[in-house]
Amino acid sequence: MLRSLVFVAPLLVWGHDIKGFDDTVLFDIHWPGENTDFANAENMIVTTSHQEKYRCILPNIQEKETSSEEKYEGPTALEVISPLFTQSSCTYRLESYWTYEVCHGRFIRQYHEDREGKKVKLQEYTLGRWDEKLYEKMLSQAKEAEKDKSIQVPVKKIDNVNLPYVEILMGNGTQCDLNQNKPRETRVLYVCYIHGKHEVYSLKETSTCQYEIIILSPLLCSHPKYKPKETGENKINCVPLDNSPPQPYNLAKMKIESTKLRRKSDLDRIKIEFVPPPDFTDKEEVSKMPETKPHDASPVQSFLAGKNCLTGGTGWWRYEFCYGKSVEQYHIEKDGSKVTIKLGTFNKQKHIEWMEQHPHKRPKPLAQRTQLSHFYSEGTVCDKTGKARQTEVKLKCLEDSTSLNTVSLYLLEPRYCEYILGVESPLVCDILARADENGLIDVGEEEGDELPTVNIRL
Incomplete structure (x- = not known):
């Protein structure tokens, strides 16, 4: 009898009543082709949402007899x-x-x-x-x-x-x-x-x-009560029927998409790319796995206009950067409510005043220029310092990169309630020449000049 079964919901539709569900009982689905012995094995026919059919052998799971725990009289x-x-x-x-x-x-x-x-x-x-x-x-x-x-x-x-x-x-x-x-x-x-x-x-x-x-x-x-229980994976073998592909179409599609959604979650950084969704209407596209190429310059222009915001962070707090508008830190509660702390808003005059106070932040001569600094002030008041939070946004030209369209975000707090938001990308290299003496960029300065597309991968 099949005790529990875990399947990716969009993939398969099971006409089988699963009772006694226990997600600590692990199953692994294999697609061995046609060389599978079905003799004396319990099996079922599975149909996917694309009407693909498979015969799957169910593992024989015998319920382990519960025995009285070993008498333990040692330390707690x-x-x-x-x-x-x-x-x-x-x-x-x-x-x-x-x-x-x-x-x-x-x-x-x-x-x-x-x-x-x-x-x-x-x-x-x-x-x-x-x-x-x-x-x-x-x-x-x-x-x-x-x-x-x-x-x-x-x-x-x-x-x-x-x-x-x-x-x-x-x-x-x-x-x-x-x-x-x-x-x-x-x-x-x-x-x-x-x-x-x-x-x-x-x-x-x-x-x-x-x-x-x-x-x-x-x-x-x-301590016997604190030893982990052994839980091996139970193998389910599925073979195609009626000229169905070796693996379900949706499974192959998911594997392709997963390779495009990788990120380093152990660091508080993310890779960001605006990528047009792949066309999966033709099943042959799944096996070809074509490379997606950016073709529209509007995402970068929208970003510079503050319309497309970048989101980062992997822990309790996340942060959002809207170019030329604001930097915010936020958290979504269980009830859906959003707790927001503003780390700074952009004010052109305050930015210019900050530049005058910190002349070393001004853009270097074009031949030596690798980054721009922008000042976001008047954030939420910090209880620790009694002053408004503020953020220096560093737009850095990153020439050595495997992907020309990668954007990397990171947030630092070198002093109480004073932050540094790093935005590193090869794309910044293409806008350095547009900056004036205060590091400001006029988005509409060259109407016919198209910027490269920023690809976003989350």
């Missing part, structure tokens, strides 16, 4: 990992701008160092501190819970596998000006990983100034 899970809290060991996670320092049993810190000559400016926040009293309370509760067999160990889904974890709450961090000056706090989840070295598996901001860190620790593996 919290006691098992307690040596980590007394060894003064720290784990580090390096990202594009911030460095995160997790010192088990002490504190969690987020910091960035700016070096100016021999001077070092440090920007840091404490995301949580160890609370000995809270730990003792948790230890007492853990011992009571160990005796109660009805209490289920909490699990966290990691790479589609439910892993039991031990949670340590570390609060009393640096006050957060975006959260009514409440202190930052972090939930640290320890999971069993036999090859782990107490490193950070993931770190994310689950809500404003509230964080979650997952630590891979081999210590926890000595």
Whole structure:
């Protein structure tokens, strides 16, 4: 009997009643062609939305008999990992701008160092501190819970596998000006990983100034309740019927599109391209996998006019840049509402005044010019400084690139509520000559001069 089955919804339509769905039971669909033995195997006919037909062999999944848990009288899970809290060991996670320092049993810190000559400016926040009293309370509760067999160990889904974890709450961090000056706090989840070295598996901001860190620790593996359950993939073999293609058309289409939607999500950068959608009306196009070529200059002109905005960021906060208009940081809540912090708006006169105060920001002679700087001011007032937020937008010419139409975005905060937004692309090289002495570009300066198309890949 088929216990559970996971399919990409647009691909296949199943006329089969799936009961007892459990997405921790994994399936992998194979397309071996016609050399498949269907003898004495349960199978079904599958029809796709394009009326392609396949015969699929269903794996024989036998329900494992539940047996009583091995009697365990050892230390609690919290006691098992307690040596980590007394060894003064720290784990580090390096990202594009911030460095995160997790010192088990002490504190969690987020910091960035700016070096100016021999001077070092440090920007840091404490995301949580160890609370000995809270730990003792948790230890007492853990011992009571160990005796109660009805209490289920909490699990966290990691790479589609439910892993039991031990949670340590570390609060009393640096006050957060975006959260009514409440202190930052972090939930640290320890999971069993036999090859782990107490490193950070993931770190994310689950809500404003509230964080979650997952630590891979081999210590926890000595407790039987915290060992990950083995979940192998169950193979489903599907072969075509009635002259159907070896694989469904939509699957081949999805594979093509996935190669065009890659991005480096581990960095707070994105690749941006405005690409016209591929024409998939002809199935032969799927096998040919044609290269899409930009052909319209209007996206760049719309961008310079502030009509096409660029969006970046992969964490809790994202940001939006509208050229000549504004830079905003925002978050979408579960109810669909949008929390927005304005990092700056463009005012031509204020930009010129900023240029006069910072003459080194002016464009260099054309032969040496590689970037332009624009000043966006009068953002949302910062509780930390009492001043309006502001952003310097750096448009940088990037000559060495595998794609001539790539745009790369990144956002830095070198000082409290003062930001740098980097926009790097070979396309900037083509507009450098249009800038005046203040770095400003007159979009309508050359009506007949077409700019290259900016391709956007998200």
